[in-house]
Amino acid sequence: MLSHNILINTGNILSLNEVKKKAGQNPSDELIETLKITLADFEIPDDASTKIIGRDDASVKDLDRKELKITVKVFISSPKSESLKEALDQVLNILQTDSIEALVIAYSKPESTDDILTSLQSLWIVIEEYIKLGKLSSVGVSDVDTDVFVQLFQWANTKPNIVQINLATCCVVPPALQVFTKENDVQLLTHSDPHQILPKAALNDVFGKNVNLHWVTRYQVHVKCRGVLSTKGYLVYINKPGTQTKR
Numbered sequence: 001m002l003s004h005n006i007l008i009n010t011g012n013i014l015s016l017n018e019v020k021k022k023a024g025q026n027p028s029d030e031l032i033e034t035l036k037i038t039l040a041d042f043e044i045p046d047d048a049s050t051k052i053i054g055r056d057d058a059s060v061k062d063l064d065r066k067e068l069k070i071t072v073k074v075f076i077s078s079p080k081s082e083s084l085k086e087a088l089d090q091v092l093n094i095l096q097t098d099s100i101e102a103l104v105i106a107y108s109k110p111e112s113t114d115d116i117l118t119s120l121q122s123l124w125i126v127i128e129e130y131i132k133l134g135k136l137s138s139v140g141v142s143d144v145d146t147d148v149f150v151q152l153f154q155w156a157n158t159k160p161n162i163v164q165i166n167l168a169t170c171c172v173v174p175p176a177l178q179v180f181t182k183e184n185d186v187q188l189l190t191h192s193d194p195h196q197i198l199p200k201a202a203l204n205d206v207f208g209k210n211v212n213l214h215w216v217t218r219y220q221v222h223v224k225c226r227g228v229l230s231t232k233g234y235l236v237y238i239n240k241p242g243t244q245t246k247r
Contacts, residue, residue, distance in 0.1 A: 004050065004239070004240060005214075005237065005240075006050045006052065006207075006237070006239075007050070007051045007090065007235065007237050008038060008039070008052045008054075008235070008236045009053045009054055009094050009233065009234075010035065010037075010038050010054040011038070011053060012054075012056040012058045012232065012233055013054070013232055014229070015055065015056040016056075018037055027193045027197055027218075028202065031197060031216070034054075034234060035206050035234075035236065036206060038055075039052065039206070054233065058094055058095060058221075058231050059094070059095060060095050060097055060221055061097075065097065067223055067224055068221055068222065068223060068224065068230075069101045069102070069221070069224050070095065070099075070219065070220070070221050070222075071100070071101060071103075071219070071220045072088075072100050072102070072104070072217060072218070072219050072220075073103075073105075073106060073193070073217070073218045074087045074103070074106065074215060074217050075106045075108075075193075075197045075198075075218075076106070076214075076216075078214070078215075079109075079119035079120075079122040079123055081122060081123070083215055084105070084123050084126045084127075085126055086214070086215070086237070087237070088126075090235055091217050091219050094235060095221070099135050099137070100135065100137070102137065102138040102139075102162065103127070103138070103140070104139075104140050104141065104142050104162055104164055105120070105123055105139075105141050105142065106141075106142040106143060107123060107141070107144075108195055116145075117148050117152060120144070120148070120152050121155060127139050128156070128157055128158045131158050138162055138187070139158070139162065140160045140162025140164065141160055141162075141163060142163075142164035143166055146174050146180070149180075150180055153180075153186075159184070160186065161185065161186050161187060162186065162189060163181060163188055163189070164189045164190065165177070166191055166192065166195075168192060197216055198216055198236065210240075210241045211238050211239065211240050211241075212238060212239040213236070213237075215236075216235070216237075217234065217236075218232070218233070218234050219231070219232070219234075219235070
C-alpha cells in the first residue's frame with residue numbers, strides 16, 4: 001500500500017466569509033470547518049506528496065515586518081526533532097519571513113507512557129537551535145504540569161519564557177506555578193485550545209480512514225501599533241494511504 005504526505009495551508013482564514021459567520025467556534029471546530037472549505041474544490045491524488053493552499057495568501061513579504069508580531073503554536077505528538085523542524089520551516093516559508101516573535105509548543109501523545117519531560121527536552125533542543133539562528137524570540141510550552149515545567153526551565157540553556165494553561169480543564173492556576181512564573185519572569189497565559197485540536201474522528205471525517213496526523217501549526221499575525229489581528233491560519237501535515245498498485 002502506497003502512502004503520501006499532504007501539507008494543507010488554509011491561508012488567511014479571516015478572509016473566509018463562511019468562518020466569519022461562525023465566529024466564536026472553538027479552535028477544533030474552526031479548524032475542521034476551515035479544512036473542509038480548503039479541500040472543497042481539491043481532489044487529493046493517491047500517489048504523490050501534495051501541498052494544498054487556501055484561497056487567501058498568508059505571506060507577510062509585502063508588509064512592514066517591523067510593524068508585525070507573529071505568534072505560532074505547534075500541536076505535535078512526536079518528540080522527534082525532524083517533525084518540529086519541519087513544522088517551523090514550513091510556517092516560516094508560508095509566511096515568507098525569517099523570524100517568529102512568539103512560539104508555543106503543545107506536545108501531547110494520547111495513551112502514552114512516554115516521559116513528557118524527556119520528550120519536551122528533545123523538542124527544546126530544536127528550539128534552542130532556531131533561537132541561536134535568530135528565527136525565534138519568545139518561546140514556551142502549553143499544558144504541562146508545574147513540576148515538568150520547572151524541570152524543563154532548570155534544564156534548558158535558553159529558558160522558556162511562556163507557559164500556557166487551559167482554565168477549562170485546570171479551573172484554577174496552580175499556586176506553585178503562579179509563584180514560579182512571577183519569580184522567573186515567565187508569561188503565564190491562558191488558552192481555550194482542546195487537548196487534541198484535530199481528534200482522530202474528525203481527521204477521518206475530513207480526510208478518510210487510516211490517516212496519520214504529523215502536526216498542526218496555527219499562525220497569527222498582529223499589527224503591533226493597532227493591536228489588530230490581520231492574519232490567522234493553519235498548517236496541517238498528514239500521511240494518507242494511497243491505492244494498492246497491482247503488478
